[in-house]
Amino acid sequence: MRAGFPDFRLGSVLATSFTATLTERQGDALERVPTPQRLIDWLAVNGLAVDSCTDAQLERARELRESIHAAATATALQEDLPSSAIEIINDCSVQGRAAAVLTPEGERRWRLGPADSASRVEDALCVIADDAVSIIAGERDGRLALCASPTCRAAFFDTSQSRTRKWCDMNTCGNRQKKARFNAGQGRKSSSAK
Ligand SMILES: [Zn+2]
Numbered sequence: 001m002r003a004g005f006p007d008f009r010l011g012s013v014l015a016t017s018f019t020a021t022l023t024e025r026q027g028d029a030l031e032r033v034p035t036p037q038r039l040i041d042w043l044a045v046n047g048l049a050v051d052s053c054t055d056a057q058l059e060r061a062r063e064l065r066e067s068i069h070a071a072a073t074a075t076a077l078q079e080d081l082p083s084s085a086i087e088i089i090n091d092c093s094v095q096g097r098a099a100a101v102l103t104p105e106g107e108r109r110w111r112l113g114p115a116d117s118a119s120r121v122e123d124a125l126c127v128i129a130d131d132a133v134s135i136i137a138g139e140r141d142g143r144l145a146l147c148a149s150p151t152c153r154a155a156f157f158d159t160s161q162s163r164t165r166k167w168c169d170m171n172t173c174g175n176r177q178k179k180a181r182f183n184a185g186q187g188r189k190s191s192s193a194k
Contacts, residue, residue, distance in 0.1 A: 005034065006030055011157075015068055015128055016135070019155060026153045027151025039057075040052070076145050089129050093129035093130050098126050144157055147169075
């Protein structure tokens with residue numbers, strides 16, 4: 001991690017990990033990929049290493065991110081998908097070139113772009129867009145839900161058995177909620193003691 005930049009919130013689902021590069025959308029929004037280099041870093045951590053990133057490509061990535069967020073939110077609320085979001089997700093899915101390949105150990109890796117050519121941001125975005133398509137289309141085992149934190153409201157993919165997860169991330173939103181409840185409880189106790 002590079003000093004001076006907000007850390008990444010990484011989850012097990014690529015598309016919603018990507019939307020979590022902007023957190024607290026309904027509060028004090030925090031941009032976790034503020035520079036092209038930070039997008040390169042995020043992609044590398046997620047197995048999508050690219051050779052370079054321009055300001056325009058970062059802009060495009062954010063456009064895809066907010067489109068996935070909008071479409072995932074609509075899905076969680078069982079509302080119609082915004083057509084502009086569908087258009088951007090589809091464009092990103094179509095415009096990139098990426099192929100799933102197997103390692104000798106039988107693990108999946110992504111090969112971005114044709115062999116012997118640069119791995120472009122567009123190629124990485126197509127993998128993310130494709131992942132978003134599969135969860136929004138309901139093809140994967142899980143349910144899209146919105147974080148219960150009023151300042152967050154992130155869309156996350158709930159794969160718990162009971163499908164009753166409330167927070168996008170137990171370590172952040174879940175903990176904060178627990179702390180708030182604890183503090184409220186303490187407050188009541190001290191005022192009733194008076
Ligand atoms: Zn949250």
